[in-house]
Amino acid sequence: MVSPFSASSSAPNDASAIVQNFLNSLKGGSGAQQRAEEHPFTTLPDLLPSTTTVPIIESADSKSIDALCSHLPPTLLLLAQEIDDLAEVDPNSETAQAAIQAHSLDQKKEILERVLRSPQLHQSLGSLTVALRDGGLPTISEALGIKVRDGGYMARGGMPMGNDEAVEAFLEGVKKTVEDEEKGGEKMDTD
Structure with missing residues (x-):
């Protein structure tokens, strides 16, 4: 005769085993997921942390800094000039371009560093x-x-x-x- 206590004591183990098997099947069921585990690759935020990028900016020459600044929105560079009414300024106007060019190398580096830390x-x-x-x-x-x-x-x-x-x-x-x-x-x- 089977004791009711032995059946109930094995039931949690069976349920636990079933749940564990189900979780294992979910974990290993996807071929893409297995490939990702076999050959993990970085994310862009992990590849470009500010601890790596900021020192590059700090040691860059003026030509490199100007090239990087050319990819920033003009409005961002104008904000650093502390213009009173930025809404009225056309960022593509000659006046705005002159204001952007007025930044010193250190100011441009500071702007780029703020962007990289943002x-x-x-x-x-x-x-x-x-x-x-x-x-x-x-x-x-x-x-x-x-x-x-x-x-x-x-x-x-x-x-x-x-x-x-x-x-x-x-x-x-x-x-x-x-x-x-x-x-x-x-x-x-x-x-």
């Missing part, structure tokens, strides 16, 4: 990472003019790359695009 930049980098991982690589790379392998699509088929593979392909594309532009600039300089 939570908005880190949030945007995180959002870009998510968009790349969720299949946005083809659209994002095309919009930014970045050449990525296979146009951001998987080698066999019309599905966009996703997960860490997409982030890695994006970063490789950025690197290749910059290298190609530098080579193109060198060719123009030597012509």
Whole structure:
């Protein structure tokens, strides 16, 4: 005869085993998830922390600083000039451009450092990472003019790359695009 106590004492173990098996099946059931665990890749916020980027700005020359500032919205540079009524200033006007050019090298570095430390930049980098991982690589790379392998699509088929593979392909594309532009600039300089 089976004791009721032995059945009830084994029931929690059975339920626990069932729950554990279910959780294990969820964890290992996705091929993409297994690939991500086999080959983890960084996120953009982890790759570009202010502890790494700010020292680069601090040691950069004026040509590099000017090149970086050219990618900032003019309004951001005008804000640093403490203009009274910024709403009335056309950021593309000659007056605004003169105000932007009036910044000293140290002021420009300070503006760039504030941008690099801003939570908005880190949030945007995180959002870009998510968009790349969720299949946005083809659209994002095309919009930014970045050449990525296979146009951001998987080698066999019309599905966009996703997960860490997409982030890695994006970063490789950025690197290749910059290298190609530098080579193109060198060719123009030597012509």
